[in-house]
Amino acid sequence: HCARYARFAAALTEAGFAVIAHDHRGHGATTASDAPKGTFKAGRGSGVDAVMEDCRAVQDHARAECHDVPVIMFGHSMGGLITMNYALRNAEHLAGAAVWNSNFTGGLQGRMGQALLAYERMRLGSDVPSRIMPKLTFHDWAGRIEDPRTDFDWLSRIPAEVDAYIADPDCGWDASVSLWQDIMRMVFAGGRLDGVKDAARDLPFMLVGGGEDPATFGGVAVETQANRMRGAGFAQLTHKHYPNARHETLNDLDGPKAIADFNAWATSILEGR
Numbered sequence: 001h002c003a004r005y006a007r008f009a010a011a012l013t014e015a016g017f018a019v020i021a022h023d024h025r026g027h028g029a030t031t032a033s034d035a036p037k038g039t040f041k042a043g044r045g046s047g048v049d050a051v052m053e054d055c056r057a058v059q060d061h062a063r064a065e066c067h068d069v070p071v072i073m074f075g076h077s078m079g080g081l082i083t084m085n086y087a088l089r090n091a092e093h094l095a096g097a098a099v100w101n102s103n104f105t106g107g108l109q110g111r112m113g114q115a116l117l118a119y120e121r122m123r124l125g126s127d128v129p130s131r132i133m134p135k136l137t138f139h140d141w142a143g144r145i146e147d148p149r150t151d152f153d154w155l156s157r158i159p160a161e162v163d164a165y166i167a168d169p170d171c172g173w174d175a176s177v178s179l180w181q182d183i184m185r186m187v188f189a190g191g192r193l194d195g196v197k198d199a200a201r202d203l204p205f206m207l208v209g210g211g212e213d214p215a216t217f218g219g220v221a222v223e224t225q226a227n228r229m230r231g232a233g234f235a236q237l238t239h240k241h242y243p244n245a246r247h248e249t250l251n252d253l254d255g256p257k258a259i260a261d262f263n264a265w266a267t268s269i270l271e272g273r
Contacts, residue, residue: 001023001027001028001029001170001171002021002022002023002028003028003170004165004168004171004248004251005021005076005250007250007251007255008250008259009021011259011263012259012262012263012266015263015267017266018062018065018066018069020058020061020062020065020066022054022058024040024051024054024078024079024082025039025040025041025047025050025051025054026038026039026040026176026179027170028170035050036127037173038129038173038174038175038176038179039126039127039175039176039178039179040178040179040182041178041182042126042127042178043126043127044126046182047178047179047181047182048085048182048185048186048189051082051182052082052085052086052089052090055073055082055086056086056090056093059071059073059093070095070096070269070270070273071093071094071095072094072095072096072097072098072266072269073086073087073094073096073097073098074097074098074100074262075098075099075100075102076100076101076102076248076249076250077100077101077102077215077247077248078102078183080099080100080101080102081102081104081183081186081187081190082186083097083098083099083102084097084099084102084104084186084190085186085189085190087099087200087203087205088189088190088193088196088197088200091197091199091200091202091203092197092199094203095204095269095270095273096203096204096205096206096265096266096269097203097204097205097206098205098206098208098262098265098266099205099206099207099208099225100206100207100208100209100249100250101208101209101210101213101215101216101222101247101248101249102190102216102221102222102225103187103215103216103217103221103222104187104188104190104191104221104224104225104228105187105191105217105221105224105225106184106187106188106191110184110187110188113132113133113136113180113184114181114184116132116133117130117132117133117177117180117181117184118181120132120177121177121178121181124177125177126176126177126178126181127176127177127178128176128177129174129175129176129177130174130175130176130177130180133175133180134174137215138151139151140214141154141214141215141247142154144214145214145246149162150162150163150166152165152166152172153246154213154214154215154246154247155246155247155248155251156246156247156248156251156252157212157244157246157252157253158251158252158253161248161251161252190225191225191228193228193229193232193234194232196232200234201232201233201234201235202235202236203234203236204236204237204238204265204269205229205234205236205237205238206238206239206240206262206265207222207225207226207229207237207238207239207240208222208239208240208241208242208249208258209221209222209223209239209240209241209242210241210242210243210244210245210246210247210249210252210254211241211242211243211244211245212243212244212245212246213245213246213247213249214246214247215247216247219241219242222239222241223239223241226239238265240258240261242254242257242258245258
């Protein structure tokens, strides 16, 4: 939820940026009759499309509040999946897109995950927690950290940040089957770059990965996406790799450096307009 990014927002506002953040549907303070906690969209219908519409609404609000200034979209992890998918669809409405610690390498394992989710949905329904995906993701990532203090040490090397995550009732809950299905759709769609608009190829992108982030195979998945984008003709791509960072780069020891790098990248975009 967006309060996890308060330090990042404060640094950016201090540097002169206006920052507007929102909790995605089913997260933090944003719930509705068709979007209970842990679900993008209850029942039938595309949760991905609903999230894209939400992002557009928030950005329209930002432009109205800030007198139509250029908008740079930032997303981390699941938010990065959303940002990439939104930018590929709506590049003409953005000045830049930053996608941090996100994995678009679905592959055979991803297709197997989709098949398992379809089986779970058939047996359990769409709006109940998945029993399978936490084992294939969070539990697996926890096991890849040497001598962990907690099950969430894969997030950060800073114990206080990990403890804050564990203590936060808006973090760590089990996502629904339908939310996992929406996430997997964005994984595959974000890595599929054939036929994207010229505006997307011309949009400045910033991809960030951490060398100790098990969710992106130590940043390899981020590098794969960067190479995929370069091969597809994305002309303004910046790729940053922090060798020792875990999943939450902003809340890890590399956080101050990463924030400074983002600030420099975003400033260069606006100065070049």
